[in-house]
Amino acid sequence: MGQTLAEKILQRHTDQEIAGAGQIVQCKVSMVLANDITAPLAIKSFKAMNAKKVFDQEKVALVCDHFTPNKDIDSAEQVKVVREFAEEMGVTHYYECGEVGVEHALLPEKGIVGPGDIVVGADSHTCTYGALGAFATGMGSTDIGAAMALGETWFKVPPTIKVDITGSPRQYVGAKDYVLNLIGRIGVAGALYKALEFSGEAIDNLTVEGRMTMANMAIEAGGKVGLFPVDQKTLDYTAAAGRSGDMMMTADLDAVYERLVEIDVSDMAPQIACPHLPDNVKPVDETSGLKIHQSVIGSCTNGRIEDMREAAAILNGRKVDPKVRCIILPATPKIWKACMKEGLMEIFMDAGCIVGPPTCGPCLGGHMGILAGGERSIATTNRNFKGRMGSLQSEVFLSNPSVAAASAIAGEIINPAKL
Amino acid sequence: MIVKGTAHQVGDHIDTDAIIPARFLVTTDSSELGANCMEGLEAGWGKRLKKNDIIVAGENFGCGSSREHAPISILGAGVPVVVAKSFARIFYRNGFNMGLVLLEVGDDIEKINDTDQIEVDTVSGEIRNITTGAVITCAAVPSFMQEILDAGGLVEYAKKKLV
Ligand code: SF4
Numbered sequence: 001m002g003q004t005l006a007e008k009i010l011q012r013h014t015d016q017e018i019a020g021a022g023q024i025v026q027c028k029v030s031m032v033l034a035n036d037i038t039a040p041l042a043i044k045s046f047k048a049m050n051a052k053k054v055f056d057q058e059k060v061a062l063v064c065d066h067f068t069p070n071k072d073i074d075s076a077e078q079v080k081v082v083r084e085f086a087e088e089m090g091v092t093h094y095y096e097c098g099e100v101g102v103e104h105a106l107l108p109e110k111g112i113v114g115p116g117d118i119v120v121g122a123d124s125h126t127c128t129y130g131a132l133g134a135f136a137t138g139m140g141s142t143d144i145g146a147a148m149a150l151g152e153t154w155f156k157v158p159p160t161i162k163v164d165i166t167g168s169p170r171q172y173v174g175a176k177d178y179v180l181n182l183i184g185r186i187g188v189a190g191a192l193y194k195a196l197e198f199s200g201e202a203i204d205n206l207t208v209e210g211r212m213t214m215a216n217m218a219i220e221a222g223g224k225v226g227l228f229p230v231d232q233k234t235l236d237y238t239a240a241a242g243r244s245g246d247m248m249m250t251a252d253l254d255a256v257y258e259r260l261v262e263i264d265v266s267d268m269a270p271q272i273a274c275p276h277l278p279d280n281v282k283p284v285d286e287t288s289g290l291k292i293h294q295s296v297i298g299s300c301t302n303g304r305i306e307d308m309r310e311a312a313a314i315l316n317g318r319k320v321d322p323k324v325r326c327i328i329l330p331a332t333p334k335i336w337k338a339c340m341k342e343g344l345m346e347i348f349m350d351a352g353c354i355v356g357p358p359t360c361g362p363c364l365g366g367h368m369g370i371l372a373g374g375e376r377s378i379a380t381t382n383r384n385f386k387g388r389m390g391s392l393q394s395e396v397f398l399s400n401p402s403v404a405a406a407s408a409i410a411g412e413i414i415n416p417a418k419l
Numbered sequence: 420m421i422v423k424g425t426a427h428q429v430g431d432h433i434d435t436d437a438i439i440p441a442r443f444l445v446t447t448d449s450s451e452l453g454a455n456c457m458e459g460l461e462a463g464w465g466k467r468l469k470k471n472d473i474i475v476a477g478e479n480f481g482c483g484s485s486r487e488h489a490p491i492s493i494l495g496a497g498v499p500v501v502v503a504k505s506f507a508r509i510f511y512r513n514g515f516n517m518g519l520v521l522l523e524v525g526d527d528i529e530k531i532n533d534t535d536q537i538e539v540d541t542v543s544g545e546i547r548n549i550t551t552g553a554v555i556t557c558a559a560v561p562s563f564m565q566e567i568l569d570a571g572g573l574v575e576y577a578k579k580k581l582v
Contacts (some may be wrong), residue, residue, distance in 0.1 A: 024561045049577040124509075140487050140513045146577045154564065156511070189432075189479060193508050222482075224508055 002252025033121030045145030055151030101332025104300035111241030131211035167266035175210035184281025191223035302380035303331030321411030431477035453495020481510025518572035
């Protein structure tokens, strides 16, 4: 019997024979991740286990990205705990200060995660690395503490939903719209416990960055992982990130899927997830005209260089509505620098945007763009839960970077084609 | 382990905020958390739970945040086993890690009614409804996960593995 991508990757990391969905297997992990919010708890569990050292200094990544540069005394204390632990353990991949970026943009860029890896992280958007063909998933802090100590963890082999995406998109429609559309179709628990496996010509045509945008939001459908086949584009990306030895990987032709979801993107309009759940998805024209107070372009979903270019193409030569805070956060220092080199920073500043450092910032209502009661934000982020970006009385609408930039100019949600 | 107690039924999609609301997360003490177990479902609901009782749930039990306080509060309330139609993913892991036995039985969940007396063999995965006579078998807990449970949770399990 053929294997799905999820089964193939798990099989590489265990001696147990994987027979199919539902089975529980113990696997070696390739990378264990935690951030400034979740690492302190994982470290507490790690110490309660009497662990003296991490299983491999090269295979633990600690990224202080959520509240950094530290927004208050509590967050500074948390980062201090993580920094001291990293020093004590000799963790190679510790990121803070001028080196830090949003974890799920940073790790792929540094070549720390790649095809065939198993990555576990104390952060639910760890699933982003599925874009590279890694079995990557979020867990609780004690699981991560144990994985840091033991270098292994257990998984229940997930059934897989195959998502076939075909057609050629219209202008201003891309990866974010595909994944929002999918979540709107299957719902926030549509992939609960399951793997999503993407295929089809529209997926082949996507860049690796676009695939990361999609894999990132697998969790918003309840998914355990969102996997993409490893093709030449993936290999070019990981080689550029300094990796060697990665190989192509696809599911077997006779792999067993639980269900097939087919989406044709040919007639798709830009998609918007309306408050307060990511599956409350509508075509942009059904929400246009809604006044906004803020537009956030950044995060692990859409803070990469392509997203910056997409926003800049809209903002070029235009002005942001003076009543709108258009906050742009390139997700890593490397992306920041590329924005400067390519002249995007000038476009952003001339348009009246606020450009901030690489940080999660407003995505989780942390800092640098918190909403007051009654305020509304459009954002390229991944969650629009009640109160996610500030007041319980505020609203977040999720979109792609073109829509977020166009809306900042118009002062209301708008289809970029109508700007 | 054989657990014998009263079944207490809850519905579908019981989230971790229902199990232990955020206002109680200021502690990690299991008896304190246990005193407020299911407070987000209905005020005072948890008072019906006695030692070795069993929570019987519908679909997607434990969805929502990844807080480990949720399984800790159930254990703190004296409940060693939850039987459900299905569990949310991160809760399923956290449950085992904290030493809570979770048995997923699918549609057979209909064979258990509120307040039935039931007996659970956590090793074989057999659930006997003493009140109605019905027997449900679900896949036994895999041996190494049984080891985690036997050790008293993941912290203790890892401790043993590390010496
Ligand atoms: S950018 Fe947002 S979703 Fe991504 S890791 Fe940071 S807080 Fe989480």
